[in-house]
Amino acid sequence: MWHQDRDAVAEVARSGNPLLLRDYSVICIFGKTVADIRLEPVLNQENVMGAVRVSVCASETCSRALELKGASTLIDIGKVSATLAHGVRNPLNAIKGAVVYLKHRYGSDETFVEFADIIDEEIAKLDGFITKFLSTSLLEMEKSRSDLHLLLEKVLKITSLQAQERNVRFVCDYGDVPFLEFDAFHLESAILNIVNNAIEAMGNGGTITFRTRLDTMTDRGQVTLDISDSGPGIPEGAFRTLLSPPRGNARDKGRGFGLFISREIIQHHGGHLEIINSKGNGATVRLCLPVESSHGETHAG
Incomplete structure (x- = not known):
């Protein structure tokens, strides 16, 4: 332990004066961290210094500890999500059974059968989603070279009825971007959120x-997807904590949970998520995905 090229402990022992080393780099069990270290002489009953006391006060958490804390948060979220998925499946099976009975009971009504088939089809989709959700994780992504625009069109189709009910219009402004390596299931979930x-x-x-x-200014190149709404924007108080891990009932209607999960998915694709807020003029969520193995192939635009 050094202070101005001198042994700090020896200096305190020689001078008898306490010494404070601020923002000193030290080794911890997780790697390295920065700490304030106080060295002070320890006197015996004869008022003679017999030792030097060293006190370490870490001023920040080391990077590895932060990573472990983040992983622990994701594990907790995964447990809650799995419980939720199982909870949804039980009433889903009951609904499916009821539809089978009603189709058998009122099979002569063509209109009823038509809508019952739609319900049956949507139940099958949801059941398939839950099955895949429970059998995969962010660490088990199945990436393939795919068309981002085709994935977006699928998302638009899924959310079109919900948008129509609220008089919300979709506008697409697609550029010439290369095919990307991504897991369609997880990326679709992120965009849907x-x-x-x-x-x-x-x-x-x-x-x-x-x-x-297509942004070519970065080292590897990246594709940016901006999703912008014309709403009121995000309140400043909520904006500060929007992407932090959800805690208890701190998230209104679970929106923060969805954005947090979306960010984790994008980060596991080697990209990052940004929020650009314009209070009173809407907000933009920007997804930045790295260009990897694109081989120069682009969309028609």
Whole structure:
């Protein structure tokens, strides 16, 4: 332990004066951290210094400890999500059984059968989603070289009825971007979370714009997807904690949970998520995904 190229302990022992080393880099069990270290002489009964006391006060948590804390948060979220998924499946099976009975009981009514088939089909989709949700994790992604625009069109189709009910219009502004390596199941979930939040944020009426661009200014190159709504924007108090891990009932209607999960998914794809807030003029969620193994292939635009 050194102070101005001198042994700090020896200096305190020689001078008898306490010494404070601020922001000293020390080794901890997780790696390295920064701490304030106080060294002071310890006197015996004869008032003679017999030792030097060293007190360490860490001024920040080391990076590895923060990583472990983040992993623990994700594990807790995974447990809650799995419980929720199982809880949804039970009433889903009951609904499916009821539909089978009603189709058998009122099979002569063509209109009823038509709508019962729609319900049956949607139940099958939801059941398939739950099955895949429970059998995969962010660490087990199945990435493949895919078309981001086709994935967006699927998201638009899924959310179109919800948007129509709230008089929300979708606008697409697609650029020439390369195919990307991504897990379609997880990335679709991430984008759906953002779109659903945007629809709810606008209340009745508004526009959600989807804009894709190729950014060649970064080292590897990246594709940016901006999802912008024309709502009231995000309140400043909520904006500060929007992407932090959800705690208890701190998230209104679970919106923060969805954005947090979306960010984790994007980060596991090697990208990052940004929120650009314009109070009173809506908000933009920007997804930045790295260009990897694109081989120069682009969309028609």
